[in-house]
Each structure stands twice: as C-alpha cells, then as structure tokens.
Amino acid sequence: MTVGSDAASSVPETVATYLRLRGLAPTARVARRRRRRMDDENQPFTAGRDPKGVADVLTDLTRDAGWDAQLAREDVVRTWNEVAGAETARHTRPVGFVDGILTVQADSTAWARQLQLMRSQILTEIIRRFPEAGVENVRFIGPDVPSWKWGPRAVPGRGPRDTYG
Incomplete structure (x- = not known):
C-alpha cells in the first residue's frame, strides 16, 4: 500500500x-x-x-479611523481663546462648521464687522495651527436675532409682513 x-x-x-x-x-x-x-x-x-506609548496608540487609532479632520475642527473650537486672542474670544464663539466654512457668532454687529476686517489674519492662524481641520473660510455673524428668512434660499421682498393688512 x-x-x-x-x-x-x-x-x-x-x-x-x-x-x-x-x-x-x-x-x-x-x-x-x-x-x-x-x-x-x-x-x-x-x-x-x-512598546508604544498611549499617545502613539491613540494617534494611530484616530488616523486609521479617519478622525483627524474632525478632531482638528474640535481643537479649533477648544483653543479659540489662543487662536483669536483673549479679547476677541471674550466677545465671540464658534457656532458651526459646514463645507469648510467656520461660522463665528459675535456679541454685537460691531464686533462682527471688525472681525470681518481681520478675517485673513484669523484664517491664517487657524490654517497654520490646524492644517488638517479643512477650514477654508471664516464667516462672522452678529447676535442671534429672529429672522423671517428660513433656509439658504429666500424670495426677495418684504415677506409675510406685507400681508398684515
């Protein structure tokens, strides 16, 4: 066999x-x-x-999971005091991030206008410190007031106020 x-x-x-x-x-x-x-x-x-340190392991984990950009955006919000300066941060706060545009709300329209003039300096600082955040532009808005406008598109004109009789 x-x-x-x-x-x-x-x-x-x-x-x-x-x-x-x-x-x-x-x-x-x-x-x-x-x-x-x-x-x-x-x-x-x-x-x-x-052996690896905890920081190295967490860095590898966030990079592999694709969280780098989101964490960098969170760091921009967390360190807004340092990015914009203490006096500016006292009167402003980041409120949103959509499609590469960071939206910052100011205490008054005067602060919002002043920050629009300083936009390039603030944007340069954000890009220098957090390049992976993906911030392409900064939008400054005034205080939160009620508005008749809903959504990104609106019909021009006075709106519902002209139907009160």
Whole structure:
C-alpha cells in the first residue's frame, strides 16, 4: 500500500503514519501551523515589538479611523481663546462648521464687522495651527436675532409682513 498524498515518494502507509506521528514528515496542516507561527508578528524580541506609548496608540487609532479632520475642527473650537486672542474670544464663539466654512457668532454687529476686517489674519492662524481641520473660510455673524428668512434660499421682498393688512 502506498500513500496517494505523497507525490514524490511511494512509502507504505504504516511507515508514513509512523513518520508523521514521530514528527519527521509533517502533514500539510502542521506545516501551515508552523509557518504561521514563524511568521507571527507576536514573537518576542523581534523587530517592531518595542512598546508604544498611549499617545502613539491613540494617534494611530484616530488616523486609521479617519478622525483627524474632525478632531482638528474640535481643537479649533477648544483653543479659540489662543487662536483669536483673549479679547476677541471674550466677545465671540464658534457656532458651526459646514463645507469648510467656520461660522463665528459675535456679541454685537460691531464686533462682527471688525472681525470681518481681520478675517485673513484669523484664517491664517487657524490654517497654520490646524492644517488638517479643512477650514477654508471664516464667516462672522452678529447676535442671534429672529429672522423671517428660513433656509439658504429666500424670495426677495418684504415677506409675510406685507400681508398684515
């Protein structure tokens, strides 16, 4: 009797079994397991096995998950005091970020107008500190007041006020 799985040798089945049980002729499954064990990256004392700090692990995690841009935008809001300056930050606050436009609300229309004149300096500072945030423009608005306008498109004219009779 010969073993059909051994392509190169015609060894009797009893001898093949004996060699396989003694570990002299590994089966395909054992060979795969040994190869996997040898290629395993979890072997001690190999290259790339140095311990990493928590900051490095979190940086890798956020980069792999694609959170870098969102976290950078959050950092812009969190450090608004440093980006805009203490006096300016006292009278303003970031309120939104849509399509690369950071919206900042001011205490008064005068502050909003003054900040529109300083837009290039503030935008340059944001891009310098947080390039991955994706801020392309800064929009300054005045205090929150009720408006008849709803949505980004509106029909020109006086609106519903002209129907009061």
